[in-house]
Amino acid sequence: MLKFNYTLVLLLIISLQSCSGGSDGGIEPPPQSEDVIPTNLNLSITIVGANANNPNGDGSGMIQCIATATNAVKYGFKFGNNPEQESLNGSFNHTYTEEGTNSYIVTVFAYSSTGNSISVFKNITVYVASSGPQLIWSDEFDVDGAPNTSKWNYDLGDGSGAGQPGAGWGNNEKQFYTDRSDNVKVENGLLKITLKKESYQGYQYTSTRMKTQDKFEFTYGKIEIKAKLPSGGGTWPAFWTLGANIDEGVGWPACGEIDIMEHVGNNEGTIQSAMHTPSSYGNTQNKGSQVVSNVTSAFHIYALEWTQNKMIFSVDGNVHYTYQPNIQDSNTWPFNANQFILINIAMGGNLGGVIDSNFTETTMEIDYVRVYQ
Template sequence: MILYFFLTSLLFSPSGFTKKPIWADEFNYEGLPDPKKWSYDVGNGNNGWGNQELQYYTNARKENAFVSNGTLKIRAIKESYEGQEYTSARLVSKKKGDFKYGRFEVRAKVPTGRGTWPAVWMLPTDWEYGGWPSSGEIDILEHVGYDPDVVHISVHTKAYHHSIGTQKTASRKLPGATNSFHLYRVDWTPTYIKGFVDDVELFHFDNEGEDKNAWPFDQKFHWLINLAVGGMWGGQKGIDEAAFPAEFEVDYVRVYGWKK
């Protein structure tokens, strides 16, 4: 028994999460994002996802997603491509990094410019309770360029989402979000989802114990990292074409396991 508690103390922090990441990308290499960890959503949103955005998400195109000098860069470019006027990238860890509960960290710097809409978020891998929003969504970081240095953490479920005015979200004015790196984090357990900016709690959503309409967060989710252009939220105040190319920069993403 003593040995068990000693080993547990080495593996887990007092908060119930592992002390070391169980999955991470430190972006300490050069070139395209690691194909063992990342795939791409490709297209312009007409294939079942998107929010009326204007970019075409490309597939392993170094102009839109690359790693250099220790960070991932996702770059939105003003250019004609596949019928769209902008290109960008949307990285996904589906089937390469899928998790049920844990601590999820990203250190990032968001771009400036009206019309930019960067996000680091999570979607269900298997959509066990149906299409969006029934199976849930977790937003670790969002920022819209027309409202600079205001960052957002949210969740979406069938009972709680913006389409019906019940979305669970929290925002914070974060001076320097567009010119320096900050730490964004979500802690997800069977009983709550908490969101933090620079280790200060911003968001709290409890499992109310009712049904899957309110809490579908008992299945595996995966990472998404993208930089959208325009859209229903990012494009509300128009687009400043002079802001492009725009760059979303990520220092690392890390996942810490949760102790049952």
């Protein structure tokens, strides 16, 4: 008969119970790894073409971004409210397209291997050049003294070459044109052309007629002048162009003349534009006008848009005349070649009319002249 070792049996039972499964038993899970948090996030932004003269860039709108961070495995770049864009190496280029000078926010996110992230942002100001016509020539009249001789020269006298009274450039005008500072100068950011009553070279009035002939000539584009006009009965200011081939045997009107702005002091406020071609010149039928208030006391922008088949004339953006002949040939359209710019104040003559007996002096002030293509 076997004898039981009760102590051994009891120990065995306890051992089996401790190894059996249950709600409080089982194998413990391995410990989880700790979260990795990126640190030391830096963002540098280069605006392409930025320098001392162009602090907001060269007009391309492009920026170059570089981000660095400790424990980062990738980066996300966000430009304003646009969707985030990923970069594995922290480098990203972006191009803005809104024209002009504008401010933007650039945000970068640094992500770790465990998906944790931190972010920083920067404010930048970027210049984007206009995709439209570009400024190709201008005079802003920002240097006091005589007008820039690299841009302007003058018609002097009365047009006859001999200073004979009554020649009047073919329009019976009463002034004698000079390049004296009494008649033309740049002062306080303005070109000032002064028409004066004075005895000079057999004439009773002096003025200035300046031009860009042989210095700047162009075909097609937009040209504008910002000016405050002179006042007084008999005054006749003009902003206009002539064909550059006028002195090459072509002559007038075959060279073509474009009167962008003409104003008559005896009809103050009426701005007229006109075309002179072999088909219609002198008292041409090709003209248009509009009435503009305060032209002698405030600045307005007088403009021409010249394309391959039409001319559009405006004041402050308000169009008053379009020249677009149905048949375009040398008689109606000698405007497929260079023209040069003229600015002057005439006195009296065929368009200026009767001169006010009390007239003494008046000045046309010009803020700028600009040409775009």
